[in-house]
Amino acid sequence: MANCPNCASFASTQRAWKSVGPVRGPMRTLLSLAGSQWVRGHACTRKCRGFRRWDELEAGDTVWLVEATIITVYGGYLVTAPYKCLAFKMALLRMRNAQGANATEIEKKIKRGNALRQGSAWRGSRGLVALLLFVGSVCGAAVWLYVTFLDSEVTETLVRHGELVSPQARFFSVQCSEDYDNHKRYPGCTPQRCGRAITDNVVTREEAQVLRRLAERGLALAGSDGGASILDLHSGALSMGKQFVNIYRYFGDQIGDVFTQEDFQLYRNVRERIQAVIAETFGLDRTLLYLTKPTFFSRINSTLAKTQHDEYWHPHIDKVTYGSFDYTSLLYLSDYGSDFTGGRFIFMDQNANRTVEPRAGRVSFFSSGTENLHRVEKVAWGTRYAITVSFTCDPAHAISDPAMP
Numbered sequence: 001m002a003n004c005p006n007c008a009s010f011a012s013t014q015r016a017w018k019s020v021g022p023v024r025g026p027m028r029t030l031l032s033l034a035g036s037q038w039v040r041g042h043a044c045t046r047k048c049r050g051f052r053r054w055d056e057l058e059a060g061d062t063v064w065l066v067e068a069t070i071i072t073v074y075g076g077y078l079v080t081a082p083y084k085c086l087a088f089k090m091a092l093l094r095m096r097n098a099q100g101a102n103a104t105e106i107e108k109k110i111k112r113g114n115a116l117r118q119g120s121a122w123r124g125s126r127g128l129v130a131l132l133l134f135v136g137s138v139c140g141a142a143v144w145l146y147v148t149f150l151d152s153e154v155t156e157t158l159v160r161h162g163e164l165v166s167p168q169a170r171f172f173s174v175q176c177s178e179d180y181d182n183h184k185r186y187p188g189c190t191p192q193r194c195g196r197a198i199t200d201n202v203v204t205r206e207e208a209q210v211l212r213r214l215a216e217r218g219l220a221l222a223g224s225d226g227g228a229s230i231l232d233l234h235s236g237a238l239s240m241g242k243q244f245v246n247i248y249r250y251f252g253d254q255i256g257d258v259f260t261q262e263d264f265q266l267y268r269n270v271r272e273r274i275q276a277v278i279a280e281t282f283g284l285d286r287t288l289l290y291l292t293k294p295t296f297f298s299r300i301n302s303t304l305a306k307t308q309h310d311e312y313w314h315p316h317i318d319k320v321t322y323g324s325f326d327y328t329s330l331l332y333l334s335d336y337g338s339d340f341t342g343g344r345f346i347f348m349d350q351n352a353n354r355t356v357e358p359r360a361g362r363v364s365f366f367s368s369g370t371e372n373l374h375r376v377e378k379v380a381w382g383t384r385y386a387i388t389v390s391f392t393c394d395p396a397h398a399i400s401d402p403a404m405p
Helices: 007-013 102-152 205-219 247-258 261-282
Strands: 029-034 037-042 062-065 070-074 077-081 086-089 156-159 170-174 194-199 228-231 237-241 243-246 290-300 327-332 340-342 345-348 353-356 363-367 374-376 379-382 384-392
Touching (some): 156 194, 205 261, 205 290, 205 384, 243 247, 261 327, 261 384
Antiparallel strands (some): 070 077, 170 194, 194 363, 228 237, 290 384
């Protein structure tokens, strides 16, 4: 007996056989019937002790096939499929020559077997398909219920994300609270007309993107362990873990690699424009309105709160929390619905909750007293960036614009 040749030897010795008869020489031909065509392949027995003809192979023999066929047993017949050279074990049944009229019968059995196998596969997969449909329905219902729950706290949307409020600010008047009577009044500045307003005509989306990148670079230096981080360019306060550090002292010369003079110039220009639109909308003398602290960037995501500083969602009144506040503004640097969900600003009025949907470049501003009790909705996913810019009528609480150290 000759040794079992490798795949290359098989390929090089392949010939186009035209008959099913015995073949002389060490190479024997493995034959089977696929449809009405005779298909050939070369085979040797397990352990390569020699070659046998197809009708001499035993059950469990390992067969090496080259180029032409892979052979398996189906319905008592050898069935082929085209494959390259590979080795495998199979249960071969002894067969005798199947010729002439038997070819049609074999073909019918093969087709019938294929149909039965396909039907069995479909019946087995129907349960999986049903399960997937059920899971999909449950997930869809859960999402719908969650969104409904979020919306249930809002009875009116003052401005939606897709709206463009320009050129005039949209103003909503509310009655002033008595908070301002508990503080010194400054004629021409202390609120006489109270309310809330929204505009998309003060800061462009491109400028908002530049400011957002500024915030991202600064907050990348540290950040809170919880879901809310702040960066105050005026005082230098930066969230770090569960505390705050002074970014200018802590990072020193590295600040020059994070911020540029152009960043600070844009920040000042934007502050001036926000100050101007507040003065115009509320009928104030602009020169009597001063920037005050805290004024800061905020980054909010869905991470669980670790300290009370991370619990940004509690209702509060700015004038009560910070007595110097007279007017509060927020410049949004990311988009509700695409950059994050949740995170809407909610005015909590006695008869309803009213919200503003953030949009990059949108400025929302309001008088800071009890008439504008508010909170921020918890962020469900994504990251919300904004700048809180605060103003006072008391020159003793005025602060300067930030500058590069």
